[in-house]
Amino acid sequence: MLNILREEFPEVTISKIRFLEAEGLIEPQRTPSGYRKFTPRDVERLGHVLRMQRDHYLPLKAIREYLDAVERGERPAAPLVGRQSGPPPRDEVTVSRLGRAELLAAAGVDEAELTAWESYGLVAPLPDGHYDARLVRIARLVSELGRHGIEPRHLRATKAAADREAGLVEQVVAPLVRHRNPQTRAQAEERTRELADLATGLHSALVELALDLRS
Known part of the structure; x- marks a missing residue:
C-alpha cells in the first residue's frame, strides 16, 4: 500500500x-x-x-x-x-x-x-x-x-532572503500599486506574481548550480 x-x-x-x-x-x-x-x-x-x-x-x-x-x-x-x-x-x-x-x-x-x-x-x-x-x-x-x-535555526537565512526579495519586488511594482485605476492595479498584481516566479526560479537555479559545483 x-x-x-x-x-x-x-x-x-x-x-x-x-x-x-x-x-x-x-x-x-x-x-x-x-x-x-x-x-x-x-x-x-x-x-x-x-x-x-x-x-x-x-x-x-x-x-x-x-x-x-x-x-x-x-x-x-x-x-x-x-x-x-x-x-x-x-x-x-x-x-x-x-x-x-x-x-x-x-x-x-x-x-x-x-x-x-x-x-x-x-x-x-x-x-x-x-x-x-x-x-x-x-x-x-x-x-x-x-x-x-x-533545523529551523538553519532556515533563518532563507526567510531573510525571501523577505529581501519580496521587498525588491515591492519596490518595482510600487508605482503601479499607487494608481487608482483598477486595471493598473490588476497589472501590478500580475507583475508581482511574475517577479515572484522569476525570483523563485533564480533561487532554485542558484542552489542547484552551487551543489553541482561542489560535487
Whole structure:
C-alpha cells in the first residue's frame, strides 16, 4: 500500500497515514491479530486526501467532510483554499485563513514544532490570530527539511532572503500599486506574481548550480 502511494506521494510515511487515521480520514479494517488491512478503496481515499492537502492546502476537517459527502452519494462542490482572483462561485467554500488547530492538522505537525518555527520567524499568525492558509505548504516544507536534519535555526537565512526579495519586488511594482485605476492595479498584481516566479526560479537555479559545483 505504501509503495503504491509513494509513486505519487514520495514523502508519505507510515506515521503520516496513522495520523490521518487518528483524524478520521480513513478507517482501515483490522485483522484478528490487530494488523491494519487497507482495501483498494482505502488506498484510493488516501490518495484523495493527500492530493487535496498537497494541491489545495485544505484543512483535514474540510477534506473529511467533502469525502464523506461524496461517499454518501452527494455531489458537493470541491472546497477551495487560498486567495482567489475573484469572488468564488456561490456553491464553493473558500478558505483563506485557518485557526491554529486547523493549521496543525492540515500540515500534519504538532504544537511543539509550530512553536519552534514561530520562534525563528518561519511561521507567524496574522494580527487577528489566524494563519494564512499558504502557511500550510510552508509548514510541510519546513517539516520535510527537518526530517533530513535541517533545523529551523538553519532556515533563518532563507526567510531573510525571501523577505529581501519580496521587498525588491515591492519596490518595482510600487508605482503601479499607487494608481487608482483598477486595471493598473490588476497589472501590478500580475507583475508581482511574475517577479515572484522569476525570483523563485533564480533561487532554485542558484542552489542547484552551487551543489553541482561542489560535487
